[in-house]
Amino acid sequence: METTIFSILGEGKAGHGAIGAVGYRLDQAGSHDSLLHDFEFLIMVVHHGLEETEQRIEHGMSGDSAYQLLHVSSREIERGILIGDQRDSVKYFLHGEIIWDIEGKLMAFRSYINEFGEPMKERRKLKEFAKFLKVYGEAKRYTAEKDLLDAYYCVLQALKHYARLELIEQGILPESSVWEQVRPLNSVVYKLFDELTENSETLEQRIQLVLLACEFTLASKMADCCALLLRILGSRKEAWGIQELAQVQELEHVKDELPLLLRKLVTRSLAQEITKAHKEGAGDSRELRYRA
CATH class of the missing domain: 1.20.120.330 (Nucleotidyltransferases  domain 2)
Known part of the structure; x- marks a missing residue:
């Protein structure tokens, strides 16, 4: 990676919570994907604790080279692993060249992702x-x-x-x-x-x-x-409501698919479905709840 690209953004100007920066150069023989477009370089500055509203993007030139600069949250990179989206961002983070690294925090985070524990x-x-x-x-x-x-x-x-x-x-x-x-x-x-x-x-x-x-x-x-979901369903005596499950942090990444997963688990007799009368409600309306 060229010296001019290294000097685009130093540690002191990166902002709060920055742990390091990764650079990736477009393979001229490769295709232009959703992050590089026709830029020659992508630079990702990774932050711990960066809020979504604080994530920034910048387009610029360094000498004759066009670059795209992104400030991204380590939480978003991890979320990309769990959800399976943002595959380009994950690829560049894992395979890009480390430009600078504060106290080894960026390398430690990349090792954690690579270990895929x-x-x-x-x-x-x-x-x-x-x-x-x-x-x-x-x-x-x-x-x-x-x-x-x-x-x-x-x-x-x-x-x-x-x-x-x-x-x-x-x-x-x-x-x-x-x-x-x-x-x-x-x-x-x-x-x-x-x-x-x-x-x-x-x-x-x-x-x-x-x-x-x-x-x-x-x-x-x-x-x-579905071992994770089944373990949570069996973690207490009381059956779970769908809204309760959607609020469990470990299931946040599948909250949109929870209804489908629960119905299939019931159909396959891996989970039980019970009914519970509403505390307040007309007629014989009852809530469906689930347990393993």
Whole structure:
């Protein structure tokens, strides 16, 4: 990385909570993605405790080089790992060149992310399974309606979530090039990807074949992938309301998918559904609550 780029932003001007800066240079042979666009350099200044309203962006020139400068929160980077979005930001943070590092805090944080420890892995697994479950259901609906192009798209997305689950189970952090990551594993999901995209059978037959495999995956992986949610459901004698679960910090990243996950766990007899009379309410209206 060029000297002029190193000197764009020093430690003293980075602002409160800054722990370090990472620089990434565009591979001229590569594509322009959502963060680099046609900039030659991306610089990320990472902060602990940076509020969303304090995150900043700057476009500039250093000599003949155009750059994009981002101030990002370490919390947002970790959230990107748990949710599985912002894959470009995560890639640049993990693979960029460290420009400066205050007391080794940036390197320590990057090591923590790279280690992809069990708590983080468990939460990411739950999120990917929830996404898999959602698009699998959409694929089944589109197939039943003979809307095969939309069904094909959803099945392909389901396989990508399945592939990420396989990577997570191997202790590998999924990145943007998921098929390149999963190819060396000689996994079931890559064979299914080949069946979907290369098989000579009709489109509907290929979709049905992959849906059948997804149904088996759903049944075999649900208990393991939902271990975090099941543990929380069994953590007390009193059953949980949906709103209570949505407020649990460990489940914040899947609060939108909680209704779907809970209903599937009940359907598969992995969780119990009970009813509780409302304290105040007309008629026989009762609240549905859940426990393991």
